Amino acid sequence: MTGSIADARASVDRARGEAAEFKYKYGYEMPCDVLAKRLANINQVYTQRAYMRPLGVATTLISLDDEVGPSLYKCDPAGYYVGYKATASGPKQQEALNHLEKKLKNKDYAPGDWEEVVELAITTLSTVLSVDFKKNELEIGIVGGPISENSDETSPAFRTLTEEEIDERLQAIAEKD
Incomplete structure (x- = not known):
């Protein structure tokens, strides 16, 4: 995480909640790309609502998946996410x-x-x-x-x-x- 500490804490809590809900609902761990997309969608909503302040934090997600292998994704406050080497x-x-x-x-x-x-x-x-x-x-x-x-x-x-x-x-x- 890079940016505001309070926003980072809120974003991490939200990511943990989303991952836990996914595991409860589907019975397996949430893939990194799915979590990145979900966090990017949430961040994008924060930029559009007049009563919500955009989160000032860039998130880097790293995972090691049995099917895909290592994954690296980055989400920015505007709702853009992309995979990297x-x-x-x-x-x-x-x-x-x-x-x-x-x-x-x-x-x-x-x-x-x-x-x-x-x-x-x-x-x-x-x-x-x-x-x-x-x-x-x-x-x-x-x-x-x-x-x-x-x-x-x-x-x-x-x-x-x-x-x-x-x-x-x-x-x-x-x-x-």
Whole structure:
């Protein structure tokens, strides 16, 4: 989420409610593209009603589906949603998108395993912000990576990387340079 904290909280609560209602009604988890479309429709209604203030938040949705595989969608306050290979949000969004576009040009997805994808994300942030990061300055979440730090088994669940794992990725980036 990028934008107003209060609007982000309201949007997350609404998304959770929509996903729970979908699961109750149909008996399976709501696909990411369906949730993105629903949130975009809700946001679009907020822009048309005179008595409702538009939500000032951009939402990025990430999922790992058994049928579709990994999915990444972004919804904006105007009610527009689109799927991406990689995306960014925030003040330097366009610079980050340009960097990612150069790196992923003519590719269907980011090549390599989860470690190389995380390194691409760190490199993009570092390039756009002109900052060399330390392990305690980053918080990284992954979906579909290893269950734990020293495990070869993968999990479809979301988890955050430990500072040691982030430090390993920073060291790998430093060795490439």
